[in-house]
Amino acid sequence: MKKSLFIGVLCALFITGCSPKIVGTWNVDRYEIDNQKGQNVTTRNAGEIVINKNGTGEKNIKYTMFSNEFSDVLNFKWNLQNEILTLSTSNPKEKSDFDKTWFVITNKKDKQLWKSTDGSNTVQIIELSKK
Numbered sequence: 001m002k003k004s005l006f007i008g009v010l011c012a013l014f015i016t017g018c019s020p021k022i023v024g025t026w027n028v029d030r031y032e033i034d035n036q037k038g039q040n041v042t043t044r045n046a047g048e049i050v051i052n053k054n055g056t057g058e059k060n061i062k063y064t065m066f067s068n069e070f071s072d073v074l075n076f077k078w079n080l081q082n083e084i085l086t087l088s089t090s091n092p093k094e095k096s097d098f099d100k101t102w103f104v105i106t107n108k109k110d111k112q113l114w115k116s117t118d119g120s121n122t123v124q125i126i127e128l129s130k131k
Contacts, residue, residue, distance in 0.1 A: 021109045022080055025050045026128035028061055036121040041065050049128065051078060056090070059098060072096050083107070085114060102126070 028046040047061035061072040075090040076099065085102040089095070106113035112128040 020080055021107050022078075022085070022104070022112065023051050023053045025131040026112060027131050028126060029129050030125070030127040031061075031063060032125040033065070034123045034125070036123065047072075048131065055079065057087075059096070061098070070097075072098060080104070097124075098126075 026049045028049060030042060030044055031046045032040060032042040034040045043063040043065065046063040047059070049057060049059050049061070051057040055077055057076050057078055059072050059074050059076060061070075063070055074094055074096055076087050076096070077090055078088075079086045083104045085104050087096075087099050087102065089099050100116050102114040102116045104112065104114055110130040112126075114126045114128075116124045118124070
C-alpha cells in the first residue's frame, strides 16, 4: 500500500512539474483573417510571441493588412485549459486583437496552430513555430 501511494505521489509531482508545450518563444509564421465571405488576408513572419511558464507573456507582432500597419507589442496573461487558450493584456487600458479565447488545434513542442472567431463570421488563425 505504501509503495502504491509513493508511486502515485511521485507520478503526480512529475506530471505537474512539467512545463506545458506552449511555453517558449514562438515565431508567428502565419496570421490569417478569413471573413467567410471569400475575403482572406494572410500575413507571414509577423513577429514573435513569448509564453512564460508563470502564466505571463509578451507579444512583438507587426504586420500590414490593406496598406495599414498594425503593431501589437504588449505583455499579456495566459491560461490554458485542455485545448482552450485565453490571452488577456496585462493592462486593461490597452487593446489587442489577440486578446481572446483561442482553440489550440495543434499543440506540439515545436509547432502550434490556434483558431478563434470574433463572435460573428470572421475566423482568425495563428500558426507558430518554436524559435
